[in-house]
Amino acid sequence: MSEKKVYVIPCSGIGKASASVGRDATYRVVEDLLPGKADTLCLALLTLQDEEAQDKVRENYVVAIDGCAKDCARKNVEAVGKAPDIAHRVQDYLKKHKDLKPEVVLDIGEGGRKLVDLMSEELAGEIEDLLEGGD
């Protein structure tokens, strides 16, 4: 088992309900499903080139979760000089679960909450695999 931690970093999307889904799924993973193994990090710290945040990214596993095709989470991680170990867009989950459309940014609704459940379960499994195959 790896000694490294996993930082799950969602995009900061303020304009799309899919970004809210990504953030809620992140909290579900780091607080409920994998506490102690996974944590999150303010993406804006990477935008600001905060050294402590950059070190966390370089020295640990990183999962980038994006809410739109602009891929801010992935690109801000890459700007540190490292590709995320796992990168997903919320839209990829939505394509698989077309009936679970989130409603609005401030309230993702029942469909959005179900999507968060599915997404966080899948993500937690991928992160467990990542940690077990650690270096």
Place this chain on the structure above:
Amino acid sequence: MALETRPKFVGVLSCSGEEEPEGTIARNAVRLVMEKYHPGVAVSLCLPLYVAGDEGEQEFAKKVPVIAVDGCEKACARLSTEKYSGEVRDAIDIRALLREWGVEERLSRSHPGELEQELTERLALEIAKKIDTMLDNGEVVPRTESQRS
């Protein structure tokens, strides 16, 4: 007739703040201002677009006056705007506001309850007041008077 060159919008830029409860309050308050208090006047930008986006995003603070809303003393919204885009017109430090309001309770970043929602509403009103001032002094001229809340 003279061409109106004053900005039509106010940029309200929230820190991303995923780690902190104040970040959740910041994002939700900015969204409330855009939807409820100043629709059509308040606009925003996902802060990490300064890196992931193009020159259009980096021109943001040059095109519109920006109010930066930061959840902690790292001031990512204000400093990132200054670094990539230009000076901010105004800034809010939520932790300082919470101290001023006497809020000492532990807040949740992931499950905002009644208190967090009340604070979000209060913060949205603070931001809205700043926009009111810019509208009242003519610094910002909305496209139609009906866009004023």
